[in-house]
Each structure stands twice: as structure tokens, then as C-alpha cells.
Amino acid sequence: MAKDTLTVTDNRTGKTFELDIADGSIRAMDFRQMKISDDDFGLLVYDPSLLNTASCKSSVTYIDGDKGILRYRGYPIEELAEHSSYMETAYLIVKGELPDEQHLNDWSYNITMHTMVHQNIEKFMDGFRYDAHPMGMLVSTCAALSTFYPDAKEIFDVESRRLQARRLLGKMPTLAALAYRHSLGLPYVLPDNDLSYAGNFLSMMFKMTEQKFQPKPAFERALDVLFILHADHEQNCSANAARAVGSSQVDPYSAIASATAALYGPLHGGANEAVINMLNEIQSVDRIPEFIEGVKKGEAKLMGFGHRIYKNYDPRARIIQEIAHDVFEETGKNPLIDIAKELERIALGDDYFIERKLYPNVDFYSGIIYQAMGFPVSMFPVLFAIGRTSGWLAQWSEMVTDEEQKITRPRQLYLGEDIRHYLPIYKRPEPMTKERRLLLERL
Numbered sequence: 485m486a487k488d489t490l491t492v493t494d495n496r497t498g499k500t501f502e503l504d505i506a507d508g509s510i511r512a513m514d515f516r517q518m519k520i521s522d523d524d525f526g527l528l529v530y531d532p533s534l535l536n537t538a539s540c541k542s543s544v545t546y547i548d549g550d551k552g553i554l555r556y557r558g559y560p561i562e563e564l565a566e567h568s569s570y571m572e573t574a575y576l577i578v579k580g581e582l583p584d585e586q587h588l589n590d591w592s593y594n595i596t597m598h599t600m601v602h603q604n605i606e607k608f609m610d611g612f613r614y615d616a617h618p619m620g621m622l623v624s625t626c627a628a629l630s631t632f633y634p635d636a637k638e639i640f641d642v643e644s645r646r647l648q649a650r651r652l653l654g655k656m657p658t659l660a661a662l663a664y665r666h667s668l669g670l671p672y673v674l675p676d677n678d679l680s681y682a683g684n685f686l687s688m689m690f691k692m693t694e695q696k697f698q699p700k701p702a703f704e705r706a707l708d709v710l711f712i713l714h715a716d717h718e719q720n721c722s723a724n725a726a727r728a729v730g731s732s733q734v735d736p737y738s739a740i741a742s743a744t745a746a747l748y749g750p751l752h753g754g755a756n757e758a759v760i761n762m763l764n765e766i767q768s769v770d771r772i773p774e775f776i777e778g779v780k781k782g783e784a785k786l787m788g789f790g791h792r793i794y795k796n797y798d799p800r801a802r803i804i805q806e807i808a809h810d811v812f813e814e815t816g817k818n819p820l821i822d823i824a825k826e827l828e829r830i831a832l833g834d835d836y837f838i839e840r841k842l843y844p845n846v847d848f849y850s851g852i853i854y855q856a857m858g859f860p861v862s863m864f865p866v867l868f869a870i871g872r873t874s875g876w877l878a879q880w881s882e883m884v885t886d887e888e889q890k891i892t893r894p895r896q897l898y899l900g901e902d903i904r905h906y907l908p909i910y911k912r913p914e915p916m917t918k919e920r921r922l923l924l925e926r927l
């Protein structure tokens with residue numbers, strides 16, 4: 485009868501080991517018993533960039549990359565995007581269940597009551613150069629929040645975790661809008677508690693001299709759905725950062741500032757900014773074949789395409805295309821959409837992309853919508869961070885409450901020099917070896 489075990493024979497010693505298989509995995513620590521001598525450390529498992537390593541057990545988000553499936557706490561992203569709101573989805577992701585009406589109202593109210601930031605945060609914003617990237621401002625001021633809420637260090641107190649979650653969900657849009665207003669030299673706009681989560685963010689971003697900002701319903705709904713689509717994505721680079729940094733038992737503001745820093749990268753949250761720059765560089769549909777040839781030669785990446793997990797169409801990309809239609813009804817079509825659609829059509833028919841299972845991901849179309857709504861390109865990853873704050877909070881608190889988790893401290897395969905002793909400068913060998921020179925050129 486088949487057993488849930490793996491039998492491993494270490495051919496160096498002829499010894500055989502039987503490892504348990506649980507949840508489709510084996511425990512890396514089970515390889516440490518495989519030694520060639522008593523003082524041998526035992527076998528490590530080598531997995532650069534954690535391509536095939538489960539770093540945790542999680543119940544937040546399920547992705548099937550081959551089938552293009554994405555579910556938050558079991559609910560398909562398509563159903564949440566169609567029927568839910570970001571406040572309700574954030575509750576689901578953080579708390580694990582969809583709320584009843586009373587809990588949703590309380591949750592929304594409590595977050596709304598935390599949209600203001602300490603006045604000193606505005607002084608931090610004033611300290612940045614006029615051309616500072618808003619993601620740099622968001623990372624810095626999110627970390628700065630930890631200095632205003634020392635109670636956040638009580639990470640094992642569930643009420644403290646809940647309070648910090650409300651504060652972060654309430655304040656990330658405010659920090660984002662402050663960064664934008666600073667970059668334009670515009671006065672900061674106070675939160676408007678009468679508006680929805682997305683509506684208030686639009687008000688803090690775009691309110692000018694009118695008494696009360698009236699968000700366009702199409703923009704409010706589009707932004708709310710985009711926040712839903714970006715709310716979590718299991719163990720992506722930034723969630724991993726939140727978990728790893730959080731595992732030192734630092735406060736959640738610092739852990740989520742580190743996640744925001746990870747999202748800043750062009751291969752992660754910076755991709756939608758890079759997509760717009762790429763489409764602008766292509767300029768017209770008839771220049772697409774030339775660009776595609778450059779990608780196939782390795783001269784450029786097709787930004788917004790490809791994914792570590794999705795080897796099929798990112799379900800979020802499909803939903804975002806539908807949102808684009810509603811926004812363009814209001815703004816008129818963003819001409820870049822024609823280049824993007826033709827680029828997608830050509831790429832999906834080209835063996836280079838087919839063989840590598842490269843499909844549009846969440847970032848391929850989102851930037852086109854943001855641009856049509858009036859957001860500058862530099863704000864695109866900031867919008868991503870606002871939505872993803874709910875996922876980072878869920879992943880962080882799951883790590884904090886997981887008894888199996890310790891401080892993250894991976895091992896390494898040391899391939900450096902064996903022991904060698906210090907020589908005074910006049911005794912050092914000449915000429916410098918080729919290897920040393922190559923190493924110094926890289927450091």
C-alpha cells in the first residue's frame with residue numbers, strides 16, 4: 485500500500501532514510517541527518533530565490549498558476565471584484581471571513597477614524613526634494629509611523645495587532661496622497677470622512693479649491709476594484725519581506741515599510757510604471773515587431789508579462805481590462821491601450837513567449853487605467869502598496885501567530901577562501917591573482 489513517505493538513499497554511505505511527506509512537501513530539516521561522519525553538519529537543501537521552497541503554512545491566498553486561479557480565503561477573485569468592496573475584501577483577508585453588516589460598518593468606521601496622520605509626518609514629507617519618488621517617501625514615512633506608536637511593539641497582543649492594522653489601512657492612502665501633493669507643491673488635503681475609502685483617497689489626491697471633492701463614481705469603483713485585485717498574492721517578494729523582517733519581532737510599521745521597499749523594485753510593484761515607459765518607448769503599433777525582436781534577443785523584457793507562479797493568464801489582468809472600458813467611458817480611450825492590446829496579441833502568438841509561458845500579469849494593463857484617471861506614472865506602485873497593505877498585514881500576523889515560525893535565518897553554501905593569515909602590506913604576493921582582480925572588479 486502506497487505510503488506518504490520518501491525513501492532516500494545516501495550513496496555516499498549506503499544509508500537509506502524514510503522521510504514523511506505532508507501537505508505535498510518534505511521537511512528540509514530531515515536532510516540534516518544525512519551525514520558522512522559524526523562531525524558532518526548534514527545535508528542542506530539549496531534553493532536560490534526560494535523557487536521551490538515553502539517558507540510557511542498559510543490560509544490567506546490560494547493561487548494555481550497553471551490554471552490561472554486566484555482566491556482570497558477561498559473566494560475567487562472574479563467574484564470579489566464583481567460583488568465586494570475593498571473594505572469588505574480587506575476584512576476577509578485580515579480576519580479570514582466575510583463580515584456581517586455590523587462588523588463591516590464597524591471595520592470601515594474604525595479605519596476611517598484612523599486616516600489622519602500626526603502633523604510631524606507632514607514635516608517629513610516637506611523634507612523630501614520636489615522630485616523625490618513617492619515610493620521612497622512612502623517607505624520612509626511608513627517606517628516613521630513606528631516612532632509615533634510605540635505600543636505597536638506589543639506584537640503578541642491581539643488588540644495591539646488589530647489597532648495597528650486599522651491605523652495602517654487608514655493611513656497608507658493618506659501617506660500616499662501627501663507624497664503626491666508634496667511633489668506638486670500643493671497644499672495637503674485632510675481626509676474627508678464622508679467619502680468611501682477610494683473616494684477619500686481621490687479627494688486627498690485631487691481636491692483643489694472646491695469646498696467638497698466629488699469623486700467620479702466610475703473612478704471610485706475602478707480604484708476600489710484595483711485595490712481588491714492587489715490586496716494579496718500569497719508569498720510574493722514583498723510578503724516574504726514582511727514575514728522575514730517581521731520575524732525579528734519588530735513592529736508592523738517597520739515590517740510593512742520593508743515590504744513597501746520590496747514592492748518598489750521594477751520586477752515587482754514597479755512593473756506597471758515600467759509598462760507605461762515601455763509602451764511610450766514603442767510609440768506606435770507598427771514598431772511592435774521591432775520591439776518584440778529586441779525582447780527575444782534579450783535586449784529588453786516585455787514588462788507586465790511573465791510571472792513566477794502564473795504560467796497562464798493572470799486572472800487579475802483579465803478583470804483589469806474590463807475596468808479599463810468603464811474608465812475610458814469617462815476619460816476617453818488612452819491611446820496606449822491599442823499598443824498594449826496589439827502587443828499582447830502578437831506576444832501570445834509568438835513561440836518565444838508561448839514556450840516560456842509568458843502571459844500578461846496584473847501590471848500589464850493597470851498602469852494604462854491609472855494614467856487615464858490622472859495618476860502620474862510614479863504613483864502606480866504606490867497605488868499597488870495601498871491595496872497590498874491588507875495582504876501584508878494578514879501575512880505578517882499569520883507569521884506572528886505561527887508557533888513553528890522563528891527568526892528567519894537561512895543557511896548558505898560557503899564557497900569562499902579557506903583559512904589564510906594576515907600579511908603586512910610589504911609581504912603580500914604580487915602580481916595579484918586573476919581571480920582576486922575579477923573579484924575586486926565586482927565588489
Ligand code: SDX
Pocket residue numbers: 716717719720721750751752753755779784785786787788789790791792793840842845846847
Ligand atoms: C508582480 O510574485 C507575485 O505574486 C508578484 C505579483 C503580486 O501580486 O505580488 O504578482 C506582482 O510582481 C507581477 C510581476 C511584475 N513584473 C513584471 O512584469 C516584470 C517583467 N516580468 C519578469 O521580470 C518576470 O516574468 C518575473 C520577474 C515576473 C518572473 O520572473 P521568473 O519567474 O524568475 O521568470 P524567469 O526569469 O525564470 O523567466 C523564465 C524565462 C527566462 O528566459 P530564459 O532564461 O529561459 O531564456 O522567461 C524569460 C526569462 O528571461 N522572461 C521574460 C520575461 N519574463 C520572463 N522574457 C521577456 N519578458 C519578460 N517579461
